[in-house]
Amino acid sequence: MAFHVEGLVAIVVFYLAILAVGIWAAWKTKNTGSEGDRSEAIIVGGRDIGLLVGGFTMTATWVGGGYINGTAEAVYVPGYGLAWAQAPIGYSLSLVLGGLFFAKPMRSKGYVTMLDPFQQLYGKRMGGLLFIPALMGEMFWAAAIFSALGATISVIIDINVNISVIISALIATMYTLVGGVYSVAYTDVVQLFCIFLGLWISVPFAMSHPAVTDIGLTAVHQVYQAPWLGSINSLDIYTWLDNFFLLTLGGIPWQAYFQRVLSSSSATYAQVLSFLAAFGCLVMAVPAVLIGAIGASTAWNQTEYGVPDPKSKKEADMILPIVLQYLCPVYISFFGLGAVSAAVMSSADSSILSASSMFARNIYQLSFRQNASDREIVWVMRITILLFGASATAMALLASSVYGLWYLSSDLVYIIIFPQLLCVLFIKGTNTYGAIAGYLFGLVLRITGGEPYLYLQPLIFYPGWYQDDNNLYIQRFPFKTLSMLTSFFTNIIVSYLAKYLFESGTLPPKLDFLDAVVARYSREHMDKATLVKSDNIVLNELAPVNPRHSLTLSSTFTNKEAFNYVDSSPELSNTEDN
Numbered sequence: 043m044a045f046h047v048e049g050l051v052a053i054v055v056f057y058l059a060i061l062a063v064g065i066w067a068a069w070k071t072k073n074t075g076s077e078g079d080r081s082e083a084i085i086v087g088g089r090d091i092g093l094l095v096g097g098f099t100m101t102a103t104w105v106g107g108g109y110i111n112g113t114a115e116a117v118y119v120p121g122y123g124l125a126w127a128q129a130p131i132g133y134s135l136s137l138v139l140g141g142l143f144f145a146k147p148m149r150s151k152g153y154v155t156m157l158d159p160f161q162q163l164y165g166k167r168m169g170g171l172l173f174i175p176a177l178m179g180e181m182f183w184a185a186a187i188f189s190a191l192g193a194t195i196s197v198i199i200d201i202n203v204n205i206s207v208i209i210s211a212l213i214a215t216m217y218t219l220v221g222g223v224y225s226v227a228y229t230d231v232v233q234l235f236c237i238f239l240g241l242w243i244s245v246p247f248a249m250s251h252p253a254v255t256d257i258g259l260t261a262v263h264q265v266y267q268a269p270w271l272g273s274i275n276s277l278d279i280y281t282w283l284d285n286f287f288l289l290t291l292g293g294i295p296w297q298a299y300f301q302r303v304l305s306s307s308s309a310t311y312a313q314v315l316s317f318l319a320a321f322g323c324l325v326m327a328v329p330a331v332l333i334g335a336i337g338a339s340t341a342w343n344q345t346e347y348g349v350p351d352p353k354s355k356k357e358a359d360m361i362l363p364i365v366l367q368y369l370c371p372v373y374i375s376f377f378g379l380g381a382v383s384a385a386v387m388s389s390a391d392s393s394i395l396s397a398s399s400m401f402a403r404n405i406y407q408l409s410f411r412q413n414a415s416d417r418e419i420v421w422v423m424r425i426t427i428l429l430f431g432a433s434a435t436a437m438a439l440l441a442s443s444v445y446g447l448w449y450l451s452s453d454l455v456y457i458i459i460f461p462q463l464l465c466v467l468f469i470k471g472t473n474t475y476g477a478i479a480g481y482l483f484g485l486v487l488r489i490t491g492g493e494p495y496l497y498l499q500p501l502i503f504y505p506g507w508y509q510d511d512n513n514l515y516i517q518r519f520p521f522k523t524l525s526m527l528t529s530f531f532t533n534i535i536v537s538y539l540a541k542y543l544f545e546s547g548t549l550p551p552k553l554d555f556l557d558a559v560v561a562r563y564s565r566e567h568m569d570k571a572t573l574v575k576s577d578n579i580v581l582n583e584l585a586p587v588n589p590r591h592s593l594t595l596s597s598t599f600t601n602k603e604a605f606n607y608v609d610s611s612p613e614l615s616n617t618e619d620n
Contacts, residue, residue: 102237177397188210
């Protein structure tokens, strides 16, 4: 494959444009936040992200390289097809559920990160434990999509994979470092536009290639491979459901999502943003589905790709860049490559910022340095952005099973954090003892179920297990959902049991070593129920917002009522009374 100078120039121009937008957003918002809350401004802005920018950035957070490439791959792979392309529906429903049930209580109470309610109710120890799977999910996700980007670029313009990964990571880390959530949000607007335009421009050219058969025919008839609509065998229905619940429910407890929720100008806006992003995810999946269908409808021996076809070469995961490279004109493939690069950076920057936000606030500030100055927290965030960006890049370059690690860590987010989030927001009476027990039970059940991507053999064999051609044990039973439900009910049962034992006098107060039941009601221990200090976060039903007029685009779509300290709406008044 020849080195394409034009492709390299196109990528450089695109990257410079993204960097320029990120730096511009940082410069326009450099005075955001009053004296003493600059760190919060980096994490959630001035809480004035409006519908336009908010809708774009929340959609772009999900529509990443894994989303685009993975959807096209699922549709293309024989035996799977569209029936197994669960990400578009799963993530869209996740955003709908997040908007209906989680966005309003999180935003209305003025939290700064997703881990705030855990530390408020369960204390700093539990917050630290929950930070581990949250960090793993964000870091391995960023590493996986950096790895995918390097392979994508190398397919089309034939440059060294490592160089493309490093440069992409540097760009994403740089504008995240200087501008925080504002740089991420405004670059997301540009990136999402490029994704949409780039992929939709590529689809007609690829579909009209002489080697491509009508995708309507190949959807239901076998031509070059099994129909791309796919099917679900009766033996695999439980696996399908397990994965579906993992995407739908496990897609909620991510800091990248709640960062957008908490940055919105009001609780109502946070809900609307979730619904807009759900629609955006569905729309953005359409060209990826079509590209996967085109790949399944192509006689590859009639193209420059030759034989064998991508699935036989074990390059099915690269079907999207392969279609761009071999079925589209050169200038179109370069434009499509820009779209894929945009998809990757729009997710990677969110993950890096999310990880650094949780560490700086929930670990460094709330757990170790409660009296740290705002300037100190800002520097901690900047340092961790660099460290986490470098770590994700290193994993993308060095780890041979990045995707396997991400699959496992995303499972832990679903199994551990999601039931804990349900309990902390909606179940009264849960405490630290129940949270720790639920955490451990869920973790043990997930690890003992095995993970084929990491060649981790199971210790518990659930009904329906089998060995594949590589002698790996595959579980058909929905043990991930079972682990999540076990974690959820364990939290509730142990919490109420501990509460009963201490309050009935069965156990003496001195055994309440976590200060979770007896000492919790003592004034000497009320610091657990507040997030650091009174002026750090206001936990009323609608946290006040400092109005800012430096960004005309943002202020145009800002809910001015969110600037009031007291909301007179009956809905919020009733909430406060409760």
